[in-house]
Amino acid sequence: MQTTTLQITKCESSKIDQVNFDKLPFGEIFTDHMFICDYKNGAWSNPRIQPYQPLQIAPSARVFHYGQAIFEGMKAYKDDEGGVWLFRPDQNYERINKSAERMAMPPLPKEYFFEGLHELLRLDQEWIKPGIGNTLYVRPFMIASQAGIIASAAEEFTFMIICAPAQSYFTGSVSVKIEEHYSRAANGGFGYAKAAGNYAGQFYPTQLAKQEGFQQVVWTDATEHKYIEEAGTMNIFVRLKDTLVTCPVSDRILDGVTRKSLLQMAEDMGIKTEVRPIAVSELVKGIASGEMTELFGAGTAAVVSPISGFSYEGKRYELPELSKDSYALRLKNQLMNIQYNRSEDPHGWREQVVTS
Template identity: 55%
Template structure:
């Protein structure tokens, strides 16, 4: 791995690692962070030095743009360690491209591939002992960018900070979840920022998700903002429906995130001969398929969970349980097993998706 010559790059190692104090078998997702982080600042129209330094608190002005006008984007990625102690990334350049799409939509500067991908690899080389091998283990990667210009005049920031932090992770969800189909609240709207990974998208989900949880459901299946009939995403994930032997997922749009896990599962399914249809699906189609016994599975897809199975859904105060499908026959299990096998290098990566640090 080498960095472009025109990128100033510095590494400051932590005096002492805290890795010995971490219980990796019981770590809570997103609560523990590694010894180092990457930081880079944008000022006067250009990105500056890439710094890898000890993870720790930062000091900010109360008037900073991100606190008032919400210019903040992020990505979610993972690193894996194989049985030979080699660390691998899964499709990192797809995350870099999507990060820049989010940046453009929020009037933020693009980050170059060297700072994003090569910088990440340098950070992982320093903290590679935090990547644990074995089933269910990974290192969650959170790149993010925030507006740092000081002042409360309503307008885009002229200064920004790009960071990457790392967090050891175990399996995100255990077991299946129950969901509620949204009838009033929307995750995104046409012309909005639903296809970006900006912080406000997630903040706006918290309240309706809280209401669903109070009603006994773990997540919400979001519907379109106009008719509330088109099924679009599940929680913070893309969503798939199996009707008969066909797998259906909504097309990406201004409202739906172009998920890296989503597009990977589609490719794997097609390679296995599973029929995949990328099309809009409405609530009534789901209810009709359930009534006919043709609705076999619903599952979410995202970096944190990989594949999250859904056991049933609620709509207009009625609950619809899904049938029990044996693991050997479940598309969710087949696709999850194949994807994680590629990510963790247990099976051959015929798609050329993985790259080492």
């Protein structure tokens, strides 16, 4: 229910008719409106929805100089009857405030986050197309907007939500390079936060990996490079015999919403799960023995992304092609059925925004 504080200014005409929804580049086309609010004098204020447009911001804004910027990644789904749903948005809200705390940024009030999000999705609901694979990618983010280049935490911030229609992020399986030199995050750092700098630091090593023919990098621990941690922008899962294994979260590893959902779903299916450190040597031995049959990444954008092979110490290792009964495909199908309101939701993860 809308409060009297949220101001809505609708665009004069929609640009939706100019979009080819059968061929969508990920994250390049945005809906008609955006949500925005400001933090000044110790409080959030002026929540508003307005037409999507460029920002006017000072060149000396702290975000440009000291990197105070965080974000979230979410999706909205439309079922076959036209209802619009979110998947575990409470987890995204909790995590953006966890990221904010680590980056010396103010927590966002729950009513601003959810009211702005729901009203924005209602306004731009025609941009959400039905059908498995079609989604609206939702990007909440916060930046330090205070002018001035003194090297200290800002006291003024801007929070926004923008949305982009999307299809599948990855198609097919990917080949990855296990990183032996560069690190994504270190103990005591902010790897667990969805901070912009975490992703900027990944781009160069990933570029190098792509030059060698890989699509992604599997990050390893910063101390010894012996244990796997994340796969690009995804959490990583390994199937060893009949056990599904993933790394524990830490101050280096993002606590992924998809990750924790897959773990719960696997347990519901009777699949044995383990959360523990995974050594690279264990993967190499698992390939040789045949005990390792699946390796896949999991995240909001990619959902579940099978990994066909990896490189380590200059040698390439290939995994068998996934069967229809693979853990990766079973979990992906079940997860998407929940997200698109095609199956029961035993844990109450769906949140309806627009009724059919």
